[in-house]
Amino acid sequence: MTQTSENVTWLTQEAYNQLKAELEYLSGPARTEIAVKIAAAREEGDLRENGGYHAAKEEQGKMELRVRQLTQLLEHAKVGEAPADDGVVEPGMVVTIAFDGDPDDTMTFLLASREYASSDIETYSPQSPLGTGVNGKRMGDDAEYELPNGKTATVKILAAKPYTG
Secondary structure (H helix, E strand, O other), X not given: OOOOOOOOEEEOHHHHHHHHHHHHHHHOHXXXXXXXXXXXXXXXXXXXXXXXXXXXXXXXXXXXXXXXXXXXXXXXXXXXXXXXXXXXXXXXXXXXXEEOOOOOOEEEEEXXXXXXXXXXXXXEOOOOHHHHHHOOOEOOOXXXXXXXXXXXXXXXXXXXXEOOO
């Protein structure tokens, strides 16, 4: 199966390893722990009025959702180095834009999934409206994207450099 850049998540080796370890924990020891909590709460009696049971079941649901998210993410992950420093905006790049071409109204962000980066830089997904608009553009290009209110915004690409974390 070939993957398009839209469904690939770019990860550093470190990020991949952290997510894989989280998945292994949630799929093993954490599942056992929650099953024990549910069994203990079930023994307390009437399940309709058993807050501990309902809390444990809710925790189990959230955990299983995270397991599914991690599984899908890791299935579509591509581990590798930062993209080439060629000025083209693509996942893994730190992008600086100017809103409506105003050089004083700028923003710098990482174009990547949230799992790719640390919390030191704002991150936009390549699938977000802004990410879709700037992806593939070059320094100096104008890009348009749709705002939540349905209007269109224009930004100018000022810089695109590989994220070095």
